Amino acid sequence: MDSPAIPRTTAELDLRDVVHWLTHQASGSPPRTEQAITDCLGNHLISIVRSHNTPSTIWRFRAGQQAYVLKADVGRGAALRLELRWYLRAAAVGLPRGLFVLGQEGPAFTFLVLRQFGDTATxxxxxxxxxxxxxxxxxxxxxxxxxxxxxxxxxxxxxxxxxxxxxxxxxxxxxxxxxxxxxxxxxxxxxxxxxxxxxxxxxxxxxxxxxxxxxxxxxxxxxxxxxxxxxxxxxxxxxxxxxxxxxxxxxxxxxxxxxxxxxxxxxxxxxxxxxxxxxxxxxxxxxxxxxxxxxxxxxxxxxxxxxxxxxxxxxxxxxxxxxxxxxxxxxxxxxxxxxxxxxxxxxxxxxxxxxxxxxxx
Known part of the structure; x- marks a missing residue:
């Protein structure tokens, strides 16, 4: 699937670089590792979150003045693929994009990027x-x-x-x-x-x-x-x-x-x-x-x-x-x-x- 264009404002230039790497690597055939994603984020990384009841790993990172959330399943993660398709389907029926930036399904990994909302308090x-x-x-x-x-x-x-x-x-x-x-x-x-x-x-x-x-x-x-x-x-x-x-x-x-x-x-x-x-x-x-x-x-x-x-x-x-x-x-x-x-x-x-x-x- 094609990734939507990323705004090229000064604050978003770093995000464009991160997303370009993610999109390219996700579509590759050799399996990637979580460590490769961590290395890609480098000093943009804020924290990593893992949970025993979900296969996805969450990276919080900063690009420009905005904080983002990256969810990724290394390999063919079905749950995250369905979540990404949900966002695309919701956008297709006219729901505002809200926090959704973009995502990519790929053989190496599937990822989803969201804007962080506040301090993520629930x-x-x-x-x-x-x-x-x-x-x-x-x-x-x-x-x-x-x-x-x-x-x-x-x-x-x-x-x-x-x-x-x-x-x-x-x-x-x-x-x-x-x-x-x-x-x-x-x-x-x-x-x-x-x-x-x-x-x-x-x-x-x-x-x-x-x-x-x-x-x-x-x-x-x-x-x-x-x-x-x-x-x-x-x-x-x-x-x-x-x-x-x-x-x-x-x-x-x-x-x-x-x-x-x-x-x-x-x-x-x-x-x-x-x-x-x-x-x-x-x-x-x-x-x-x-x-x-x-x-x-x-x-x-x-x-x-x-x-x-x-x-x-x-x-x-x-x-x-x-x-x-x-x-x-x-x-x-x-x-x-x-x-x-x-x-x-x-x-x-x-x-x-x-x-x-x-x-x-």
Whole structure:
């Protein structure tokens, strides 16, 4: 794919040089290494970030007066290729480019360059720092509005069964991967697991309780799909003053907006961001009994009371269902971090319980 031209202002000359090297090297046939990318950035480099739950490496670097973020997968990284295609597709339907500069798919590596937004603080960071519920709500609304704009320009109606079939395939695949981790089996296949003194169904029984009832599937599955961010949890919503941006979109099939509302519920009610930040306490009492205490920021506690009103009962139920699925689906991606993954699995059980209560109420 051709790379868009880089502005030739004085402040951007260094960026042009970096991008020229990246584009040339990405299209080469010999495999490149992360060290080669680091060497290319040289004294432009600010920091390197790696995470156990994503194959991409992130380089933060400065060119001229602007800071940038470079994401790269060495080799044929599927996830980053899909993310790059998402940005190009969003631009094609008229979404402002925002932070996106350019990217390149290549046999040596795939890369994506974004402008850095503020100090890269997330909505989770703002909540944990004690920002008010009104402030957090404003950012969340703006992020949801960006999603709604995308969705309106690309939406189409499809059979409910087709939408849920995509979800069921995803869950079946991720559960099969999770089954290879023996420590997760009691939580996945157990009839009952006690969490904080409450007897809860194991994750697969909770999942089957929904999918085996056609009326419940139809209630909880929207019949419209479109282009959305696809990973709109609060750790991907960047905040800077009153400004809001969203990063790390997930390429792939068109999805219902409930998918991303579920990501927001997962963050605000499910404690996803606090778990990822290590702000929780977990104690295993027996093989099928746990206690977990997740640090919920006061701002999120207030948002949790607001979310059902904002979404309405039906959309909130759909979002709860998606949030429970998200916890279940992400387990194999985090499984190398055992304690964190146990916390995610237990939070998924609690989310399924909230869904049962919402449906009963």
């Amino acid at each position: 909505l989770d960071d703002a909540a944990l720092a004690g920002r008010t519920a009104a402030d957090l709500q404003g950012h969340l609304r703006r992020a949801a509005a960006m999603n709604a704009t995308l969705f309106r320009r690309t939406r189409r109606r499809v059979p409910v069964e087709a939408v849920h079939g995509v979800a069921a395939h995803r869950i079946d695949k991720r559960v099969a991967e999770s089954m290879s981790y023996p420590y997760l089996l009691p939580l996945l296949t157990g009839r009952t697991v006690t969490v904080n003194g409450m007897p809860l169904q194991g994750l697969m029984r909770s999942w089957r309780d929904v999918v085996d009832r056609k009326s419940t599937v139809r209630l909880l599955t929207p019949a419209e799909i479109g282009l959305i961010f696809g990973d709109l949890h609060c750790g991907n919503i960047l905040v800077d003053g009153s400004g809001t941006e969203v990063v790390d979109p997930r390429g792939g099939p068109l999805l219902p907006t409930a998918y991303d509302f579920g990501k927001l519920v997962q963050s605000v009610e499910g404690g996803y961001g606090a778990i990822m930040a290590g702000r929780y306490r977990l104690r295993r009492i027996a093989e099928d009994e746990y206690e977990i205490d997740v640090d919920t920021p006061p701002g999120y506690a207030a948002l949790a009371a607001w979310l059902p009103q904002w979404l309405g009962d039906h959309r909130y139920q759909q979002a709860l269902y998606q949030a429970a699925q998200h916890f279940l689906a992400m387990l194999p991606h985090h499984a190398s971090a055992r304690r964190e993954t146990l916390a995610l699995a237990l939070s998924g059980m609690l989310q399924f319980q909230r869904l049962r209560e919402a449906l009963a109420g």
